[in-house]
Amino acid sequence: MTDQGYTAAKAEHPAYEGDTIWTEQEPLIDRIPRWLAMTGLMVLILGIWFGLTATGLVSPIILPGPGETWDDIVFVGRNMVTGGYVLEAMWTTSRTVLYAFALATALGFSLGVLVGETKFGERAVMPYLVAIDTMPKVAFAPLFIAWLGFGISSKVALATFIATFPIVVSTAAGLYAASENERMLFKSIGATRMQTLLRLKLPTGLPYFFTGLKIAAVGVMAGAITGEFLGGGEGVGALIRVSASQLNTPRVFSLIIYLSFLGLALFLMVVWLERTLVFWRKSDKPSGMG
Amino acid sequence: MSQAVKMDSRREGPAVARPVYQIERMSKSFGAFRALRDVNLTLNKGEFGAVIGSSGCGKSTLLKIMAGLMPPSSGRVVLAGKPVLGPRRDIGMMFQQATLLPWKTTLENVLLPIEIRDGKAAARDAAGRARDLLELVGIGRAEKVYPGELSGGMAQRASICRMLISEPEVLLLDEPFSALDELTRDFMNMELQRICLERHATAFLVTHSIPEAVILADRIYIMQANPGHVAEIVDIDLPRPRNLDMINTPKFGEIVHYIREKLGQEAFGT
Numbered sequence: 001m002t003d004q005g006y007t008a009a010k011a012e013h014p015a016y017e018g019d020t021i022w023t024e025q026e027p028l029i030d031r032i033p034r035w036l037a038m039t040g041l042m043v044l045i046l047g048i049w050f051g052l053t054a055t056g057l058v059s060p061i062i063l064p065g066p067g068e069t070w071d072d073i074v075f076v077g078r079n080m081v082t083g084g085y086v087l088e089a090m091w092t093t094s095r096t097v098l099y100a101f102a103l104a105t106a107l108g109f110s111l112g113v114l115v116g117e118t119k120f121g122e123r124a125v126m127p128y129l130v131a132i133d134t135m136p137k138v139a140f141a142p143l144f145i146a147w148l149g150f151g152i153s154s155k156v157a158l159a160t161f162i163a164t165f166p167i168v169v170s171t172a173a174g175l176y177a178a179s180e181n182e183r184m185l186f187k188s189i190g191a192t193r194m195q196t197l198l199r200l201k202l203p204t205g206l207p208y209f210f211t212g213l214k215i216a217a218v219g220v221m222a223g224a225i226t227g228e229f230l231g232g233g234e235g236v237g238a239l240i241r242v243s244a245s246q247l248n249t250p251r252v253f254s255l256i257i258y259l260s261f262l263g264l265a266l267f268l269m270v271v272w273l274e275r276t277l278v279f280w281r282k283s284d285k286p287s288g289m290g
Numbered sequence: 291m292s293q294a295v296k297m298d299s300r301r302e303g304p305a306v307a308r309p310v311y312q313i314e315r316m317s318k319s320f321g322a323f324r325a326l327r328d329v330n331l332t333l334n335k336g337e338f339g340a341v342i343g344s345s346g347c348g349k350s351t352l353l354k355i356m357a358g359l360m361p362p363s364s365g366r367v368v369l370a371g372k373p374v375l376g377p378r379r380d381i382g383m384m385f386q387q388a389t390l391l392p393w394k395t396t397l398e399n400v401l402l403p404i405e406i407r408d409g410k411a412a413a414r415d416a417a418g419r420a421r422d423l424l425e426l427v428g429i430g431r432a433e434k435v436y437p438g439e440l441s442g443g444m445a446q447r448a449s450i451c452r453m454l455i456s457e458p459e460v461l462l463l464d465e466p467f468s469a470l471d472e473l474t475r476d477f478m479n480m481e482l483q484r485i486c487l488e489r490h491a492t493a494f495l496v497t498h499s500i501p502e503a504v505i506l507a508d509r510i511y512i513m514q515a516n517p518g519h520v521a522e523i524v525d526i527d528l529p530r531p532r533n534l535d536m537i538n539t540p541k542f543g544e545i546v547h548y549i550r551e552k553l554g555q556e557a558f559g560t
């Protein structure tokens with residue numbers, strides 16, 4: 001724009017003399033603090049629950065009221081604190097879950113490295129893994145019971161079977177995650193294949209691996225409880241089945257709630273481990289970029 | 291950041307021209323596709339060579355062969371009197387991206403080549419040298435910082451140190467600053483020149499920026515595709531040390547123009 005043009009434009013639009021202050025408005029629903037939002041939602045759900053049961057709209061056998069359920073949660077809690085049968089069931093299920101999780105991690109990681117690092121694994125093993133993964137794995141439960149009996153091992157087997165696959169897939173994906181430049185760097189400084197695997201590909205793949213572990217942590221719970229439903233034994237799953245058959249619905253609810261603590265504990269353990277090991281992911285900036 | 295450093299004159303008389311890197315009649319084919327044909331190239335001690343060409347002219351392939359990352363199909367590739375038969379300690383390499391490992395500190399990243407080749411103990415012993423290098427490129431204070439907290443320019447400085455730590459005979463630079471913004475890139479190019487002059491380094495740059503090649507190189511190889519070959523060699527006799535003001539001189543413009551013409555000829559088939 002020429003000087004003249006600028007002067008002309010300015011004359012046409014006289015300058016606004018005051019400060020320009022304005023605030024951006026966030027919608028009301030986004031400004032509710034988290035604690036209030038969570039409490040509000042909880043109150044709403046409890047209210048509907050209470051309404052449905054107190055008015056007799058829903059039979060207490062199908063859905064017990066919040067008060068009744070709370071009483072049972074307290075009862076089961078007391079039982080556990082005093083070392084009653086629920087504590088023993090919890091202990092059995094916890095052991096099942098932990099054994100299966102450890103086994104699935106070891107098995108999934110090894111198979112993942114085989115698939116992700118070797119051509120043989122990628123070409124020969126992976127197709128079979130995909131094929132097995134598409135099967136409904138719970139259907140294998142009767143087989144595991146037939147092979148391993150009604151004890152804890154058949155449940156561990158089923159839970160391991162369910163939880164292994166996500167770890168295999170995520171480990172293998174993690175090994176592919178190192179960039180072309182990084183591979184070239186390692187090659188150019190004379191790294192052996194093992195060095196490249198241990199010092200580059202595995203650390204790069206850690207976040208992927210942990211994604212698999214989180215899925216497995218959920219799967220292992222489902223597997224253990226399903227195993228206990230179908231194979232009896234002493235776990236919480238068996239208690240739930242018995243309670244349900246006795247129409248003791250509040251008991252079913254409170255057992256599920258205590259189980260969810262177990263699942264949550266396992267999940268949080270994985271999250272904590274990830275934060276500790278993948279410490280460099282704290283900042284979201286990709287490495288070496290401006 | 292860049293302190294004034296004493297710079298000894300680059301060439302101690304024209305007589306001493308010791309060849310460091312020699313390539314003779316080198317060709318490379320991928321199956322039926324001929325990527326490089328009959329490349330001849332000599333890098334003398336302390337010389338800065340550059341290869342320029344459009345994408346697909348085979349310049350990256352040339353660099354990979356020079357780095358020992360890929361075997362040639364025929365011809366001689368010799369560094370310091372010994373044929374290049376794989377990655378070597380006396381070859382230093384730098385990539386488009388800094389490629390620092392995010393779980394290692396800046397210092398540990400610089401020491402990575404030593405750690406891989408000679409083990410952790412040797413890397414610990416070399417820590418002093420690594421600190422000196424970080425000091426040399428002006429990021430001495432960042433030694434304990436993780437790459438996630440470095441700017442693009444600082445990350446590339448660290449990768450320069452990683453390239454220099456094993457005291458290579460030749461530096462191979464694959465568009466080293468092309469991922470940086472233009473202001474930083476100009477500055478880093480001058481830093482690179484300073485470091486090369488100071489260490490009397492032999493360097494070979496791959497780039498597709500004509501001004502970058504002209505400001506840095508003593509000799510430019512213009513490559514053309516189908517199959518990739520060196521079409522012309524241009525000697526740049528601008529005085530050293532060079533500075534960014536030279537970009538505005540008529541002589542610089544002439545050289546850039548000349549090279550652009552040569553590259554244009556290939557692109558438009560005239």
